[in-house]
Amino acid sequence: MGAPVAACAATNAAAVLWCEAGRSPASAARAQQFGLTPVAALRDLLDRSDIVISLCPPAAAEDLARDVAEHGFAGVYVEANAVNPERMVRIAELLKPVAAVVDGGVVGSPPVRGKTPTLYLSGPVAATAQIEALFAGTAVQTKTLGREVGKASALKLSYASFQKTSRVLVALAVGMAREHGVDQELVEIAARRTDSYLAEPEYIAKTAARAWRWGPELEEAADTLAAAGLPPEMLRAAASTLARWNDTKDGELTLTDALDRLAQP
Incomplete structure (x- = not known):
């Protein structure tokens, strides 16, 4: 650069x-x-x-x-x-x-x-x-x-945390699928959606409401990665993050409520 x-x-x-x-x-x-x-x-x-x-x-x-x-x-x-x-x-x-x-x-x-x-x-x-x-x-x-010094750095890292972690998640997802011979089908599924989740912050509240079941699903996925010899830590970390919303099971939250609960469980 x-x-x-x-x-x-x-x-x-x-x-x-x-x-x-x-x-x-x-x-x-x-x-x-x-x-x-x-x-x-x-x-x-x-x-x-x-x-x-x-x-x-x-x-x-x-x-x-x-x-x-x-x-x-x-x-x-x-x-x-x-x-x-x-x-x-x-x-x-x-x-x-x-x-x-x-x-x-x-x-x-x-x-x-x-x-x-x-x-x-x-x-x-x-x-x-x-x-x-x-x-x-x-x-x-x-x-x-x-x-204010710090604003530009915060924006850079906010974007980088999504962009770069997303690329790593792609590697894990494709690696898991390849281990079971379904990597091409995975790419075909993904090709049907081209929007960036980062442009949909309103979905965070829906994520919080589903955290109680998404977390265990990611733990299962992490076990699958580990069985394939792939690193499971990122998905376990995601499951741990979702656990902060466990008490909002299928609730009606605003975006602000969801982010507040994420920051102060």
């Missing part, structure tokens, strides 16, 4: 730099492919930059921010990694008040071959406006959610 996003920034920036210290040959090849300008050390990059965009594996995000803070960077720092809101706040505290910190979350595929991801932003008004201007007219769309 980092290199093609940086290449989009080059449309409106005087230069887009990347630090080659400690990076792999593959990273160097991507940077070269997208026309980024290399610098030898992080200090060189920070001394020459008004804006820093951090796009790296989440586990490295806090350490990178700490390194940037130690150099006294005083520009706009965009923390665009998939970190949770609490970690986002910690990162902001590392860099403030010297730097202006913008919370960012990229939703969508890398901006290549016609793809147009959205970079969601939250933070100081002047700083988010700079990032909007940086990507204006490029394949990276921007949308500002407000001034």
